[in-house]
Amino acid sequence: MNLEINFILPHWLYWSVLILLPLVVMFFVERSFRRGETVSGSDTSEVLVTDTGYKAPGNFFTIGIDGISGFFGRYVAYWSLIAPFVFAYEVLMRYAFNSPTNWAHESMTLMFGMQYLLAGAFALREGGHVRVDILYSRAKPLNKTALDLLTSVFFFIFTIALLTTGWKFFSQAVSDAYFFGSSYSNEVSFTEWAVQYYPVKFMLFFGGLLLLLQGIAQLMRDIQAFFHHRKLHEGSQTFANVLVIGGVIIAAWTLFEMVNIAVTDYESLSLSLENRLSNVGIGGLTLVMFGTLMVVLVAGLPLAFVTGGLGVCFLYLVGDQNMLNLMPSRIFPMMTNYQLSAIPLFIFMASVLEKAGIIEELFDVVYKWMGGLKAGLAIATIVASTLLAAMVGVIGAAVVTMGLIALPAMLKRHYDPEIAIGSIMAGGTLGILIPPSILAIIYGVIAQQSVGELYLGSLIPGLMLAGMYGFYVWMRGTLNPKLAPPMPVEDRVNMTEKLRLLRNMLAPIILVMLVLGIIFTGIATPVEAAGIGTFGALVVAAMHKRLTWPNLHAACMTTLVATAMVMWIIFGASIFVGFYILQGGQTFVQELISGAGLGPYMVLAVMMVLLVALGMFLDWVGILLLAVPIFVPLIQGLNFDGLFGMPGVEPMNVSLWFGVIYLVNMQMSFLSPPFGYALFYIKGVCPPHITMAQIFRSSFPFLGIQALGLFLVIVFPSLVTWLPNLVYR
Template identity: 85%
Template sequence: MNLDIDFVLPHWLYWAVLALLPLVVMFCVDRSFRRGAVVSGGDTAEIPAEAPVERYHPPGNVFTAVSDSISGFFGRYVAYWSMIAPFAYTYEVLVRYAFNSPTNWVHESMTLMFGMQYLIAGAFALREGGHVRVDILYQRARPLTKAALDLLTSVFFFIFTLGLVATGWKFFSQSVSDTFFFGSSYANETSFTEWAIEFYPVKFMLFFGALLLLMQGIAQLIRDLQTFRHYRACERQGRGFAHLLVALGAVLAAWMVFEIVNISVTDYQSLAGSLENSLSSVGIGGLTLVMFSSLMVVLVAGLPLAFVTGGLGVAFLYLVGDQAMLNLMPSRIFPMMTNYQLSAIPLFIFMAAVLEKAGIIEELFDTVYKWMGGLKAGLAIATIIASTLLAAMVGVIGAAVVTMGLIALPAMLKRNYDPEIAIGSIMAGGTLGILIPPSILAIIYGVIAQQSVGELYLGSLIPGLLLAGMYALYCWLRGTINPKMAPPMPVEDRVDTGEKLRLLRNMLAPIVLVILVLGIIFTGIATPVEAAGIGTFGALVVAAMHRRLTWANLHAACMTTLVASAMVMWIIFGASIFVGFYILQGGQDFVQALISGAGLGPYGVLAVMMILLIALGMFLDWVGILLLAVPIFVPLIQPLSFDGLLGLPGVGAGDVSLWFGVIYLVNMQMSFLSPPFGYALFYIKGVCPPHITMAQIFRSSLPFLGIQGVGLLLVILFPALITYLPNLVYG
């Protein structure tokens, strides 16, 4: 049909919907809770669950209460924006293919909406403890030392947020008009599409989000001070080290205040004693050592990764360059917050949360268990199969581990499974979300490496299914060799074929949803972002079919989406400053020259990269590794020729980028299971019974970590496992 639809969303209507819809949803949600509504399901957030720990809760004061209320209100306000996107993207695909009337305004409006959401959500995520920190030494410190470390590292948080507030205001003001603001500007700046939406409200959110984050950070600082005073009074021994840390923090804070004064009163001539431009003469080798050494030190001190990289990035902008270079901050963040492909992240997380609240995941596991339970180690195999299907539904890396841990672990322990088989199968199955489309990691990799996300999805499908099969085979072998470790389902619990078919019929809707989402990506009918929007719309339909589409569940899904996507995006914002500055100083060329100058062949260079990624995976989270390593590794790997090992076929020159991208994804699976700080280890710890120790969890990860290593070797030796499907579909 060629019915031309000329509707273009008016600007006033767009801003009115964003302003008023959350208020309407708030009213409906609050009324629903007042009438006794409850949230069904668990939590699919991308935040490692922690075992409950008895700890001091600082009382705060009026300022902390006000800050919490403001952050909570605005966080909830923008969280409900996620409900708009499924309908908008479904409309776009419908009018494009049914009426041959494609739009630009749908994509642009949703991209800008999510960009504003990321910025405002940062303060709410901080309030909820949603920003991921690397708990290497911090977690093992005494309470007084932890409190002192919090005070010390908060300086880097304030360096980042104060820099973002100042430069964000200038960035915003230049997009409005010279009539009201000083300095040169692009007066009333608009987008370059025919929709021509004004950019200044979007750019204002960069300043406003930083201001909210600053206010919440001050509230957190007040609580940290109260916590420090509390533990100082409780702990009479060993207080000297804590006092030393606080004194160091005070010195750093005084330096920060002095440099703020320097920036405020000077333009080209620094005040005496200022460190502005003090590292300008340091070569790239020394700068590499200083930057990454300081990164490791601050990371292990427990500051969330987003503020470690952001704060250090701002500090080095100032120390190596000058105050004018600080204006790079918003120019690095704005392209990320308005990146079209990154919009798929909150959409897939929202899809995961809606399906989980609808009870689909629990039904999925029950169905697979009834089908596979008669096999030896059938329950562990069912867990891996269910995790594979779950990965194909949601693409959220932590969702499968936490959810299957809540559902499958009690069932296996009840049936006398060896805890290490039970825990290992859940963790390994959960990591499949990195490879099985629609992987969120693949989306971010595609953006950073400028690689087609659709090709990455097709390239990772066979390796993902191969690893799932290897996990299942290992569990079956263990159950066959020693049935007591993984006994089959008791005869009395088994069901006949008719009951199995009935259970399968209940899963028809989510299975169709998976086929729909992946099908429109692989066939090129829609982009991954549009597919995510359609999938989320389908998840809402599935939830309605299961009578779980309630205001309470929608609220919970929106809040889960907000915290998880804010965590990911703020890490991207912080790391883009740190890594962007390092590359600007010639860091990429330096690392490339260092590796290529070692005299290693192409496969030797690849081996060095894999070892570095595995090592980083023991300490950093997947987003941090990606943003630190990929911008440096990809340009180095692209011109190399991989002619094959052991007489096996090599990789075509045009396939090297895709091949390396999927190898990278396989490697990142290992990072989730790598002791001592793999994230899956802590995801599962949060849902394990108290008698399961971290030592048992570490041991349970090792066999599956070995299988992942074998899988990594296979995709390196047999590149066709990666390149066959993309070449078949895309030629």
């Protein structure tokens, strides 16, 4: 009997759902809030939003722009609710009715691509774009606002270039009769669904417009803050004035270059800087590009706009105005990359599970099972973090939530604060390695490596590190029980109660096994697994009576800001690094390292040191996008024959092996003082008497364990390659 279902989603229905569904959800969310319903749980975002003290009041214009950004942010955030049902439908059709679809994958990929672009302005309003707070956070308030005004020029360079090139990119995809386009008329996708591309490409322009408006509103507040702090003498007025004057000069020159672009085609105006660096060699260009990048980064501009703005500058200075059209051609493939769709889905899954109270229940169950051991509460924290990593793949979720739950419990039972804090931070960073790691997804896209193989390859090292963390705290508790005492006898429960508690975790455990199982067995792609996992998370939330409109709203908004942070860094870095590689940067680095006469393992060691150093200052997405496109082609050309007589790495496994080594290294970046992200995640939930010095000291033993784990993975590559080869070879 033929059970095939040949349904293809009509284009009009697809666009109608995207337009109308958010309005329906807004109605129910607003009604639930009016009835007094509240959001349960805490925040699972990857974003660190710092308190900057004085808040400029703005004016009617900034209030209006905030309202526009807020509306469109909410509007596209609710699109995330569609994806779990579409992917569940796709898997059902494929296996129950032998009717796989292309439109399901393509529709969701394009939907998330549009969401990324429109979410940028909302993330800017919410302070969700990550900045490097090296010198910026230590500046006086007046100098800090002056730096904001100076560096905002690079933000506007990026957004204006995106706006203009995005419009041209869009106009080429529609009818020549209406939008003066060329090359393509009514461009459609290359699948049998053949959906129109011009609404998707329009988001490059519209997202740039929203971002530009929100940037203008932010500029107005920065000006208000500057005069406020200058009036109160909160910083060096001379230094601040120099910074502002420098910003004005750069802005004026930028306007002149815009005039040059508008009035010339082939011959630049006499004072224009167009094409002025065309004769600079790749060595000099490397120094200029990355030297400028470091300077602007430490000045406090969000990473996405540092790399994007500087990328635009060098496109213009080394090339010409026509090279600016490289921008949309670099961003659009990232918008429409199928694998990257797993990022918002896994973050959404994390948010839904957290709102359902699963994380609190998970810790309670593990604590009751293991609390009787020496350092049992710290071990329970690490085990719970490992399970949590397998559920969500989000570092911020694990560190912040376990900090809120486990830290008070350990301090109440007189744990040494450094053991308590260190176990939470180290356990939380396991989300880098334990599938479904979001970092592994991005690495797979950039390095052209199978995400499923990366997940399998990182599983054993991740569990190994979790075991090493647990063994360390157990040893500390055994050698000195006062540092990490076991659970009091009166608080322990019998086996019957333990089994009853375990029953409460049956649904989320089945969900984790389902998600990882369908990835590892190849039944579904990681994106489909993420969609099914999110659908399952909604079911689990309903079972726990937490599937409410306020919780769905909070999960959608958390997903939007965290995803926008990641994706806009990808957009900006792809322009900067893409241009550098186009100019021969990758070949230059390869020749530089090979010319140094270093062996393969010494080259790897240099890379590891560079990554650790970068991890002390940059976030994990930025490091990946700046380093991996250069490192991976170099590492693939080397032969790793083994260390200390151990077996080496087969050439076909080098990219996979290096990917897992990279993931282990990035774990270290989260714990590396002075700017490791986990250090600040945990500080946000620590009692006031816990100092940053204590937090730094608590990270050192676990950094040492991570370094040992990194060494073991390098010396014994089969820790990485055995499981993927067993499954896929």
